[in-house]
Amino acid sequence: MFLATAAPRYRIALAGAGPAGLAAALALARDGHEVHVYERHPGLAPVGAGLLIQPQGLEALESLGLREAFDAVSVPVDRLLGHSHRGWTLVDLDMARRPARGVSRAQLAGLLGHAAAEAGARLHFGEPVESLRAEGAGAWVNHGGAASRFDLCVIANGAASSLRTPAGLADAARPYAWGALWGQFTVPGWDGATTLLQRYHGTREMVGLLPTEMTPQGLRLSLFWSLRRDGYAAWRASDLGAWRRRLLDLWPEARPVFDQVQRHDDLALAVYRHSWPRRMARGPFAVMGDAAHAMSPQLGLGTTLALQDALALAHGLRSHGTLAAGLAAYSRDRLWPSRAYQTLSRLLTPCFQSTHGGWVRDAAFAFGRKVPGVQWAMQRSLTEPPPGTRTP
Template identity: 60%
Template sequence: MPLRIGIAGAGPAGLATALALAGEGHQVEVFEKHPAIAPLGAGLLIQPQGLHALGALGVRPAFDAASVPIHRLLGTSHRGWRVVDINYRDIPARAVGRAALSRVLHAAAHAAGVRFALGCPVESLAAVGTRARATTPHGASDFDLFAIADGAASGLRETVGLAGPSRAYRWGALWGQFWVPDWQAADMLLQRFRGTSEMMGLLPTERSGDAVRLSFFWSLPVEHHAAWRDSDLDAWKAHVLSLWPQAQAVLAQITKHDDLALAVYRHTWPRSMGQGPLCIVGDAAHAMSPQLGLGTTLAMQDALALADAVRRHGAAGAVAAYAARRLRPSQAYQTLSRALTPCFQARGGGLWRDLAFALGQRMPGVPWLMKRSLAAPVGAGVGPFN
């Protein structure tokens, strides 16, 4: 029997969840506080298990057309040492712009019959008996199940007792997207590090002829953003180029501070992934530093796990089954993320990090473990933590 299911948030997690549940024949309504689905943000790296999830959602051909393959993640320090080196050639990852991913998921969800209430935030949410009651500016509606997918800054997850307040990371990132002709690393995510206080990345997300659209990011303490906006832009660009001279084609396109936006990241530790008729998915459940590049991949897997739980257990047992399946992997990756963040976003020369990671690249089994932690074989769950 089809269930009536509500979702708060039309980001990747909300759209994927809506698509997965509508594909099972349920009546799904998504509430989005913004008047249009027009996400902002830099490029995303989708790990191989995320691609498998997109295939299960039925959008893999459309996604492949909107994304580009990534065959290697290579991060080097200012000393010229390899810090991170993951080869994806046997199981490629793919990169995509956030807006392009949203268009793919939204089109598929719309075609599957999902209803969208745009410009309609969920103001409160509560369990009323065995059902969920969502209150919006237009009134209250009851659902058999309700998924909170309104992102890392969600307030709903706290009001229903599924998580405590999220904590903003001290470090954020300047980001922008730029077309570059004849880019030589069109299938690689490249990163550069100067100590643990400076980090830069270039991720291809789109191709047009010989040109590649690169998603650029530069790590920056959030408290320093105002000072950066007041600084001499040419001097900052010269400093960036001293770390990565080959990025001149990107830096030349940054002519004013407004060409780069600031991304702020948050950490959330869920008490539970669900209770009663209410559950949380995506960054609302397990926001973390982008260091692992797993946020969107985990969101896709949350969506499929919830749909599978509904199919197996119905409205009465779905949330409990989903929560039991997803809580442990989510917490494990959050723990790993918190452990690795000081290696890349802190104040220090980074010699210990460079030595440890460079030596690790030469130790038997370590590169395999690093790759498996991020890009688990399809069918193996979420890395070694599932």
């Protein structure tokens, strides 16, 4: 429940209508701020693979009053199971006690966008934030050829944002050498409707299937296939039938999905980046979501962290008498958790996407599962937020 308070009201610009920007717009508008969201796309027509929302992200949606509506457009994910080409189990996390949920990016964007507009946020599509500058106690924001002054500009326009560096919040993001092909496919009667399934052949090949939505036609699955960015052109020029046969050799049970890939255009390339925030707020600027802490999707935490950022910013402004104090509190609350998860992501990613020999990884993960405490630590790193990341 959101109650009116005597806290100051601000005029706030948000760059980007992704999960971070829309969630922040919703929370801030409900608190009575004048909120404008500027998005370069002509509407809520999101691109990207399915999303995994971890339990702490579900808590954030509960705080936003959207949990019931979100559950209606998503599916539970209560297990993460990964096997190597040798048949070894490398990852098996039982999340039944605190399940995550899979969702399509379109469904989440529609839910957040509709709620933000209902709360009074103004959504400006086809109107990107092109540049910004601090002046006095506020910020001038150039958007779609116009310029407007705001008390605060929140940078939430994704991993490729060009705004965070001039705002003094982070250096430019560095692209990973590896990305992934992705696509959405519907399969009736899929075995493993609540499990995120993965198959690995060394560290060079990885394929996964994430449940995202139950439709009348069957379960909607998000397929992803690990691929180096510099190999994308060669893949586009390759024999697709031979590629499908390679996938079937690795995972024959997934034929109902793989057989639906009939053209190279059925899959898109997702490029991943890493950014390291110096701070989460400075002067009249704040940063959140992938613009602040872009990372590999191996942990499945990007959207969850974005939702937590949004609530933490609203909480900081609500709980302090000045904008500077509220932003300082937000930066303190979110900087350490962001860096902690980014460090974990950087350590884990080469275990699944690299050119190193995979047998060492396979042996370490297969054996590590049997070491007391390792399984618990792996599960806790994903489903139990560290101190400072609880939903306000």
